[in-house]
Amino acid sequence: MTITEEEIRPQHIFDEYLRLAKEDIQEYFVGAVCEEVLCPACGAKGEHAFRKSHFDYETCPDCKTLYVSPRPAAELFSKYYTQGKASEYWATTFYKETAEARREKLWKPKAQLIHSILERFSANDFSIVDIGGGYGIFAEEIAKLLKNEVTVIEPGTHLAEACRSKSLNVVEKFLENVVVGDLPNGAKAFVSFELFEHLYDPATFLENLFEVMGSSDLFIFTTLSGTGIDIQALWEDSKSVSPPHHLNFLNPHSAELLLQRLGFKVVEITTPGKLDIDILYNNASLIKDRFWSNFVAMASDDMKAQWQELLASSGWSSHMMIVCQKP
Numbered sequence: 581m582t583i584t585e586e587e588i589r590p591q592h593i594f595d596e597y598l599r600l601a602k603e604d605i606q607e608y609f610v611g612a613v614c615e616e617v618l619c620p621a622c623g624a625k626g627e628h629a630f631r632k633s634h635f636d637y638e639t640c641p642d643c644k645t646l647y648v649s650p651r652p653a654a655e656l657f658s659k660y661y662t663q664g665k666a667s668e669y670w671a672t673t674f675y676k677e678t679a680e681a682r683r684e685k686l687w688k689p690k691a692q693l694i695h696s697i698l699e700r701f702s703a704n705d706f707s708i709v710d711i712g713g714g715y716g717i718f719a720e721e722i723a724k725l726l727k728n729e730v731t732v733i734e735p736g737t738h739l740a741e742a743c744r745s746k747s748l749n750v751v752e753k754f755l756e757n758v759v760v761g762d763l764p765n766g767a768k769a770f771v772s773f774e775l776f777e778h779l780y781d782p783a784t785f786l787e788n789l790f791e792v793m794g795s796s797d798l799f800i801f802t803t804l805s806g807t808g809i810d811i812q813a814l815w816e817d818s819k820s821v822s823p824p825h826h827l828n829f830l831n832p833h834s835a836e837l838l839l840q841r842l843g844f845k846v847v848e849i850t851t852p853g854k855l856d857i858d859i860l861y862n863n864a865s866l867i868k869d870r871f872w873s874n875f876v877a878m879a880s881d882d883m884k885a886q887w888q889e890l891l892a893s894s895g896w897s898s899h900m901m902i903v904c905q906k907p
């Protein structure tokens with residue numbers, strides 16, 4: 581199945597979302613006291629990369645993680661996400677307009693992909709715990725493929741309600757407040773999609789998760805890889821680099837470092853992305869690199885598809901998927 585950026589993230593809707601986010605930044609973040617943070621993956625001191633929409637990004641000289649530093653206080657992010665105009669627009673207009681396209685193009689394939697990974701570990705032994713499950717579309721789709729129950733951890737009141745109306749098990753909490761008793765018994769596969777890049781403190785998130793995981797439980801998650809081609813070639817003009825949302829761009833190498841440091845066993849890190857070249861094509865005038873600039877101008881659709889496959893299979897797409905386990 582082919583997939584384009586326009587189908588799952590229509591430009592006019594996405595642009596309006598980014599416009600509202602800019603207004604919210606003025607309201608919540610401009611003038612806030614900021615604190616310098618070290619590389620969220622390896623702890624090294626970063627080097628300034630660029631400034632975008634009042635946020636400074638640094639890159640780690642050691643592991644190449646791209647991240648926001650200094651950072652305004654965590655409470656401001658909570659406020660932004662619960663009260664901001666952009667978040668409301670995302671939860672209403674964006675979801676409504678794209679829900680069915682995203683179900684078909686994103687969530688069904690993702691459910692199949694997760695199912696195929698779980699099959700290697702005997703799929704039906706696991707119940708699924710979806711952290712930040714949103715509207716529960718992935719949960720609905722994976723529930724069709726598995727025997728065991730599916731639980732959604734979702735702190736947002738409206739989203740949690742939407743999941744309950746679909747008869748999903750819902751834990752209406754932030755992960756840091758979840759206790760083992762909130763979760764189903766037996767082997768669990770925790771999943772989270774496009775959440776990690778938003779986290780204020782990725783290491784603390786992983787430590788909290790580790791606490792509630794049982795031995796041999798899995799954690800499968802997707803996040804943006806900062807060494808992915810569209811992010812590298814567009815850099816500060818990449819729409820994925822969108823403060824205040826995306827604070828951490830790890831990469832296959834730095835994600836492995838972080839997970840191992842915290843005691844996880846890394847099973848595999850892949851970049852099964854499909855959109856990098858399409859994103860470059862849609863942002864051709866912003867590409868910083870001559871090769872990619874000429875490539876998107878001249879390559880045939882077949883060539884683009886070939887390169888997309890190569891990027892994905894060799895770990896250089898910006899869409900990263902990680903499978904790890906608590907030993």
Ligand SMILES: [Zn+2]
Nearest residue numbers: 619622640643
């Ligand atoms: Zn680092």
